[in-house]
Structures are given as C-alpha cells and as structure tokens.
Amino acid sequence: MAETVKIILKSGKDQAVKRYHPWIFSGAIKKIYGSPAEGDIVDVFDNKNTFLARGHYQPGSIAVRILSFEDIETGIDFFREKIRKAIDYRKSTVLKNINETNVFRLVHAEGxxxxxxxxxYYNGVVVMQMHSVGMY
Structure with a gap:
C-alpha cells in the first residue's frame, strides 16, 4: 500500500479543524508532501507536525473533506460502521414514529x-449520490 500523502497547514489554520470543521480549504495549506490524486486519502497535520485529521483530497477550494479526526484505518469496515451508525441514528430519531411516509434520507454527508x-430511501428504492470522487 502506498504511503498516505501528508498535508501541513499554515500556522493558525488548525483552529477550525480542532473545532471539528469537516473541510480544509486550499488557502489553509502550507505544504503537500506527495502528489495526491483527486479522491486519495490524505493525512492533515498542523505546522508542528501534530496529526489533526484524515480525509479525501480534491483540487479546488475545499481541498480536504474530513473522514475522521482520529488516526484510524479508513478501509471498508470504517465505511460500513459509519453507514450503520447513520442508519441506526435515523431509526432512533426521525424514523422512530414515522408511519406516514415512505421517503427519507438515511445518510446526510458531512452530518x-x-x-x-x-x-x-424512496418507497423501497435506495438512491446514493456521491458528490466527492473519494466516495466512489
């Protein structure tokens, strides 16, 4: 497996990440070690080399979409667990007492x-939208 690309943020640009903002904007990046392709997993560090987050890289204004603020593996089991948690949350909240609809959202992206x-979910049909190459 190839080594994960490392992104270093400019001084002071780590504050939003420490408050769990789900995006890294391109203007916050000081240095990229490696040549990530769109959708590649990257690790984000502050300017003192402290790990902050792991996410998908994409060129443009939103350079990284955060998957985790922990240094954990982001393989298939990671995604299965995130989707399971999203569905369980919907079952325990908005879907708990709904008997009058057959249309609802199961996964809310950054949320x-x-x-x-x-x-x-539309009347027995599940529809997925992927607005980031990293989700393909």
Whole structure:
C-alpha cells in the first residue's frame, strides 16, 4: 500500500479543524508532501507536525473533506460502521414514529461524517449520490 500523502497547514489554520470543521480549504495549506490524486486519502497535520485529521483530497477550494479526526484505518469496515451508525441514528430519531411516509434520507454527508455521500430511501428504492470522487 502506498504511503498516505501528508498535508501541513499554515500556522493558525488548525483552529477550525480542532473545532471539528469537516473541510480544509486550499488557502489553509502550507505544504503537500506527495502528489495526491483527486479522491486519495490524505493525512492533515498542523505546522508542528501534530496529526489533526484524515480525509479525501480534491483540487479546488475545499481541498480536504474530513473522514475522521482520529488516526484510524479508513478501509471498508470504517465505511460500513459509519453507514450503520447513520442508519441506526435515523431509526432512533426521525424514523422512530414515522408511519406516514415512505421517503427519507438515511445518510446526510458531512452530518454523518461521510463527506460527499447522500443516501435516500424512496418507497423501497435506495438512491446514493456521491458528490466527492473519494466516495466512489
């Protein structure tokens, strides 16, 4: 497996990440070690080399969409668990007493820590929208 690309933020630009903002803007980046392709997993560090987050890289204004603020593996089990948690949360809240609809959202992208992924249920059909190459 290839080594994960390392992104270093400019001094002071780590504050939003420490407050769990789900995006890293391109203007906050000081240095990129490696040549990430769109959708690649990258690790984000402050300017003192402290790990902050792991996410998908994409060129443009939003350079990183955060998957985790922990240094954990982001393989298939990671995504299964995130989707399971999102669905369980919906079952325990908005779907708990709904008997009059057959349309609802199961996964809310950044709201469920799955940036760029929206999953809707329409009368027995599940529809996925992927707004980030990293989610493909």
């Amino acid at each position: 469920d820590n799955l940036p760029g992924l929206v999953v809707d």
